[in-house]
Structures are given as C-alpha cells and as structure tokens.
Amino acid sequence: MQNRESGGVSNCIADVAPIGGDHTVNIDDLTTVILHWGACSCFPAQAAPPSLSQVIADAGLTQSQWNEFLNVVANGSEKERQNYNCWLQRRISHCEVCPACPSSDPFEE
Numbered sequence: 001m002q003n004r005e006s007g008g009v010s011n012c013i014a015d016v017a018p019i020g021g022d023h024t025v026n027i028d029d030l031t032t033v034i035l036h037w038g039a040c041s042c043f044p045a046q047a048a049p050p051s052l053s054q055v056i057a058d059a060g061l062t063q064s065q066w067n068e069f070l071n072v073v074a075n076g077s078e079k080e081r082q083n084y085n086c087w088l089q090r091r092i093s094h095c096e097v098c099p100a101c102p103s104s105d106p107f108e109e
Helices: 027-035 052-058 063-075 078-093
Strands: none
Touching: 063 078
C-alpha cells in the first residue's frame, strides 16, 4: 500500500491513508489499515496475530482503561490524545527507553 501525494509518495511509512498524504499519522491511517486487514498474497502465511483483548491484557490494561482511552481519542483535547497515545505505545511495546510522554501515565491506578 502506498500513500501518493501530489509530488510522489509520502516519506512517512505510517502515513498510509489513501487520501491526502497529509504527513500526519492519525485515525484515517488506522482506518485504512483496518479496512485492508487480512492475509497478504505477497507474504507467506504467518501465525494469527494476538486478539485485541490479548494485546490490551499484555499491555497491563483493563477493559475500563481501554474504554477510557477510546473516549479520550474520540472526545479529548489534542494534548490528552497525544499523552494517551504515547503511554499506550509505551505499554504495548514494553519500551523502557522511549522518549518522555507529554504528561504522567493516565493508566496508572
């Protein structure tokens, strides 16, 4: 999948939304990935990826925390979305040396 813009292809590999090439990775890019989810004929079959429930659990999050994340993505300020996204990425990747997130971990209880 390539992201074409008026001058060629975006240099941001995660900017995959077919419309725009806006140099921003956002919900449009996530939607594009979800709509194209599934086996790819150009690669050999691989083991099934973990379910979303398993990814959430592996990140140490509860269903309530996941629902809170979804609410912030839908209704939060840009600063809140950035902070939640940063912490979610840290937890999913189990990154210990990632750059600092904008604020404290919203998933800490």
